[in-house]
Amino acid sequence: MNRIDQRFAALKEQGRTALIPYITAGDPAPAHTVGFMHALVEAGADIIELGVPFSDPMADGPVIQKACERALAHGTRLADVFAMVREFRRDDAETPVVLMGYLNPIERFGYQRFADEAAEAGVDGVLAVDMPPEEADEIAPLFKARGLQAIFLVAPTTSRSRAATICDHGEGYLYYVSLKGVTGAATLDVDAVDRQLGGLRELTRLPLCVGFGIRDGATAAAVGRVADGVIVGSALVSRIAEGAEAPEAIPDALKRVLGEMRQALDA
Amino acid sequence: MTKFSDLTRLPDARGHFGPYGGRFVSETLSFALEELEKAYRDLRDDPDFQAEFDRDLATYVGRPSPLYHAERWSSQLGGAQIWLKREDLNHTGAHKVNNTIGQALLAKKSGKPRVIAETGAGQHGVATATVAARLGLTCEVYMGAEDVERQKLNVYRMRLLGANVIPVESGSRTLKDAMNEALRDWVTNVDDTFYIIGTVAGPHPYPMLVRDFNAVVGREAREQSLAQIGRLPDALIACVGGGSNAMGLFYPFVEDEDVAMYGVEAGGDGVETGRHAAPLTANAPRGVLHGNRTYLMSDEAGQITDTHSISAGLDYPGVGPEHALWKDVGRVQYVAANDDKVLEAFRELTRLEGIMPALESAHALAYAKVLAPTLRPDQHIVVNLSGRGDKDILTVAKIDGVDI
Numbered sequence: 001m002n003r004i005d006q007r008f009a010a011l012k013e014q015g016r017t018a019l020i021p022y023i024t025a026g027d028p029a030p031a032h033t034v035g036f037m038h039a040l041v042e043a044g045a046d047i048i049e050l051g052v053p054f055s056d057p058m059a060d061g062p063v064i065q066k067a068c069e070r071a072l073a074h075g076t077r078l079a080d081v082f083a084m085v086r087e088f089r090r091d092d093a094e095t096p097v098v099l100m101g102y103l104n105p106i107e108r109f110g111y112q113r114f115a116d117e118a119a120e121a122g123v124d125g126v127l128a129v130d131m132p133p134e135e136a137d138e139i140a141p142l143f144k145a146r147g148l149q150a151i152f153l154v155a156p157t158t159s160r161s162r163a164a165t166i167c168d169h170g171e172g173y174l175y176y177v178s179l180k181g182v183t184g185a186a187t188l189d190v191d192a193v194d195r196q197l198g199g200l201r202e203l204t205r206l207p208l209c210v211g212f213g214i215r216d217g218a219t220a221a222a223v224g225r226v227a228d229g230v231i232v233g234s235a236l237v238s239r240i241a242e243g244a245e246a247p248e249a250i251p252d253a254l255k256r257v258l259g260e261m262r263q264a265l266d267a
Numbered sequence: 268m269t270k271f272s273d274l275t276r277l278p279d280a281r282g283h284f285g286p287y288g289g290r291f292v293s294e295t296l297s298f299a300l301e302e303l304e305k306a307y308r309d310l311r312d313d314p315d316f317q318a319e320f321d322r323d324l325a326t327y328v329g330r331p332s333p334l335y336h337a338e339r340w341s342s343q344l345g346g347a348q349i350w351l352k353r354e355d356l357n358h359t360g361a362h363k364v365n366n367t368i369g370q371a372l373l374a375k376k377s378g379k380p381r382v383i384a385e386t387g388a389g390q391h392g393v394a395t396a397t398v399a400a401r402l403g404l405t406c407e408v409y410m411g412a413e414d415v416e417r418q419k420l421n422v423y424r425m426r427l428l429g430a431n432v433i434p435v436e437s438g439s440r441t442l443k444d445a446m447n448e449a450l451r452d453w454v455t456n457v458d459d460t461f462y463i464i465g466t467v468a469g470p471h472p473y474p475m476l477v478r479d480f481n482a483v484v485g486r487e488a489r490e491q492s493l494a495q496i497g498r499l500p501d502a503l504i505a506c507v508g509g510g511s512n513a514m515g516l517f518y519p520f521v522e523d524e525d526v527a528m529y530g531v532e533a534g535g536d537g538v539e540t541g542r543h544a545a546p547l548t549a550n551a552p553r554g555v556l557h558g559n560r561t562y563l564m565s566d567e568a569g570q571i572t573d574t575h576s577i578s579a580g581l582d583y584p585g586v587g588p589e590h591a592l593w594k595d596v597g598r599v600q601y602v603a604a605n606d607d608k609v610l611e612a613f614r615e616l617t618r619l620e621g622i623m624p625a626l627e628s629a630h631a632l633a634y635a636k637v638l639a640p641t642l643r644p645d646q647h648i649v650v651n652l653s654g655r656g657d658k659d660i661l662t663v664a665k666i667d668g669v670d671i
Contacts, residue, residue: 055570056443056556058450059293065437077568103291103555105569130291130555134281153294157457162297180295181455 002149003096003124004172007046008207008228017265018173018229019044019220020209021236021258022100024051024067025084026076028244034087036240039251041095044262049127049231052081052101059129061184063234066241078109082121089122098125098151098172111139119146125172127151133169140169153177156196160203167204173229174200178212184234188213194226216257217264224265232261271598274521277589282471285595287588290470292558296450299457304472306373311479316372323368324483327401328358330365332484334491334649340619347501347642349635351622351652352488352516361625361654362484362512363394367463369480371398374461381405381460385449387414387442387508388580388627389421390654391465396430406430409448411441414579421658439573442508442583446557466509467587470558474587481515488649489519496647502527502638505651506630507601508544508581510590512653517599527600530590531634533576534603544574544582547594547601556584561591577606577662578626580654604633610666612636613656625654626662 001009011018021040025033037048053071057064085097099118106114106128118126126148131139133152143150149172154163157180167174176197178188188210197208210223211231223230236254243250277284282304290300310316324330332353341349354362367384374382382404386392392408399406408425412434415422425432438444446469453462464473467481492500503520505513507530520526532545543549546562554563556571564572564584576582593599604612612632617623624632628651635650642648656663664671 055565056438056447058447058557059454061451072570075568104563104565104571107554107560108552108565108567108569129293130558132290132292132294132297135289135291155293155295155297157295157298159298159301162301166294177293177295180457182451185455 002147002172003094004047004149007096008173011046017224017227018046018207018209019258019262019265020047020049020229020231021045022049022051022231022233023236023240024053024064024071025081026053026071026074027067027237027240028070028247029074030076030080030084032247032250033084035251036254037088038091039254040258041092043255043258045095045258046229047096047098049098049100050081050085052078052099052105054102054105057102059182061182061234063184063237063241067237070244078105078114082117085121085123096124097122098127099123100127100129103128103131111142115142115146115148119148123148125149125151127175129153133166136169151175154200156180156192160199163200164203167200167206170204170206173207173209174204175231176200176208176210176227178210181212183212185212188219190222190226193223197226217260220261221264221267230261230265232258271522271524274593274596274598278471278475282475284588284592286553287561287591288471288474288559290558291555291560292470293454295454295457296470300470300472303373306377307472307476310373310376320369320372324365328364328368329356330483331487332356334488334495337620340616341639343619344636344639346639346644347646347648348644349639350500350647350649352484352649354484354512354651354653355622355624355628355655359394359397360657361390361394362481362515363391363465364397365483365515366465366477366480366511367391367394367398369476370463371402374404374463375402377461379459379461381456382463383407383409383449383452383460384463384465385409385442385445386465387445387582388578388625389414389418389425389658390580392425392430392432393421393428395463396425396428399430400428407452408432409435409445409452411439411445412436413440414442417662418579418658419661441574441579443571450557466511467514467589468509468557468559468561468585474559474589477511478514478518478589481511482518484512484515484651485517485519488516492649499523499526500647500649501642502529502648504529504531504631504635504638504648506531506581506627506653507547507586507590508533508583508627510587512651514587514589516651521598528598529634529638530599530601531630532601532603533578533581533630534605535575537605538603542575543603544576544584545603546584546586547590548603559588561585561588577609578630580625580627581630602634604630608633610663613663622652623656624652625656626659628653
């Protein structure tokens with residue numbers, strides 16, 4: 001069984017909500033990333049979404065755009081990201097890792113080679129934000145052969161028929177985008193999210209995780225009441241940005257932000 | 268039925284041109300694109316919509332644009348006869364308005380009160396601001412900060428037309444970054460906003476509908492060639508950034524095997540220097556950006572590389588997916604013209620014919636200078652003079668060391 005499925009099965013048994021932090025690999029410099037990942041796990045992360053930096057992150061707001069720029073200034077490449085996951089796996093064989101990013105770096109790397117090296121490094125799932133299931137024909141079988149799960153987005157604008165298609169193709173969990181906008185955008189509407197998730201539950205048994213707009217313990221707890229998991233990105237990445245000059249203090253800052261969310265979710 | 272007939276039946280149902288094109292967008296935009304595709308498919312065959320489009324092109328844009336025989340320049344080059352398709356004479360000064368008229372009609376039918384656009388040289392931004400003014404739509408135009416600087420005249424034109432021009436400071440501060448920012452705006456405001464994309468790129472259905480709205484250029488050129496030359500031309504030449512003016516001219520000739528076609532990309536300092544914007548000529552690897560798969564300038568890690576061109580309108584790392592396919596099947600030959608040759612052609616046409624071309628269009632002219640002498644005087648080349656050069660006067664003056 002894939003680590004992601006195992007993790008959700010365990011969480012279900014415990015009646016807990018998954019907490020899924022996102023950080024950009026290589027931000028503020030590649031040497032820090034693995035330490036940050038362990039810190040996130042210590043603070044209660046159930047799954048880690050590790051961002052693959054891209055020069056043109058069209059779905060991201062300024063916070064994650066700048067994180068990509070910092071990572072790219074150090075030349076962070078997919079090969080480096082795989083090395084980070086391998087290093088993380090030396091001390092953590094259990095926490096699932098999902099690579100999140102854009103398709104072009106994967107295209108240039110080569111789909112087959114990407115699937116092989118990601119699986120060998122210990123990656124469990126892949127979410128390419130600009131690859132809807134309709135465009136995943138070629139890569140999906142390669143993922144399947146290597147035990148990588150293809151994770152897809154569902155948005156407030158997704159029609160029911162599209163949602164059904166996405167649910168058919170999705171594995172691991174569904175990433176429900178809570179609002180119309182880019183990452184790090186305004187406030188989400190929990191009631192609207194709740195209604196949408198209700199519709200999705202009729203279509204799928206995949207865990208439903210919600211991202212975009214989760215900033216603190218209160219928003220995490222509110223979303224946690226209706227979702228199987230909450231995903232937090234910009235709130236963590238801003239801490240990394242603030243600490244970029246003194247990166248040794250960043251792990252504690254990440255633990256504080258994520259720890260507050262963990263407590264709020266488990267309360 | 269010719270060997271290229273299949274090309275006119277594309278894109279397929281999912282927006283693919285062979286291995287290119289598609290709809291690579293984050294999920295929030297999928298619905299808006301499905302909606303747009305459906306609206307367009309319904310209206311495309313609606314005679315009332317076509318009549319309204321044709322009427323606007325005639326009475327507002329000033330179509331048909333003339334096909335002009337550049338006799339003096341032809342005889343100086345000493346080869347084929349050169350004919351200029353005068354898109355520079357359109358209202359707003361470029362072919363771009365053909366597409367914005369069409370998309371603005373779609374926006375009006377959709378009932379969305381706000382339009383956004385990305386622009387490089389500013390021609391598409393001006394054309395969008397113009398139709399927005401006419402239809403009373405709120406208009407915001409994203410433009411790379413570097414382009415805002417080098418195209419000041421068009422920036423102020425857009426402001427006079429009531430548009431809000433938003434300089435984009437991220438990335439390389441050029442056209443691709445403007446498109447990133449426009450996509451971010453659209454994903455946020457998709458309920459009330461229509462995104463008027465200016466070239467034959469972007470996610471499906473944009474490459475198809477921008478092509479269809481610009482194909483009026485080629486349909487006219489075809490008829491005019493038959494009337495004025497007495498037959499189809501031997502060759503067509505057009506510049507290619509995203510490729511909308513070339514697509515517009517070429518598309519109605521695709522099945523005419525005897526008509527050679529040349530798409531001229533921005534060679535910048537020279538394709539061999541790496542400082543260019545010529546993904547097709549340079550055989551850039553296949554990649555995905557801005558919603559479609561195409562030839563795309565990126566480094567080995569898949570990061571999009573900076574482009575360089577004297578003309579802001581061609582300064583783009585990708586190219587429309589239909590051009591990518593046409594390169595692969597050999598229907599069009601893609602070549603590059605370097606900045607110095609472009610300037611030379613710009614000056615030559617201005618002095619010999621009294622027509623000042625846009626620097627974008629001067630790329631096509633630069634290749635005409637290469638091709639014409641290899642042909643006989645009884646052969647004919649149609650060059651798409653896609654835009655006029657008024658907007659580039661400051662750029663050229665600066666190169667001349669003149670402070671205006």
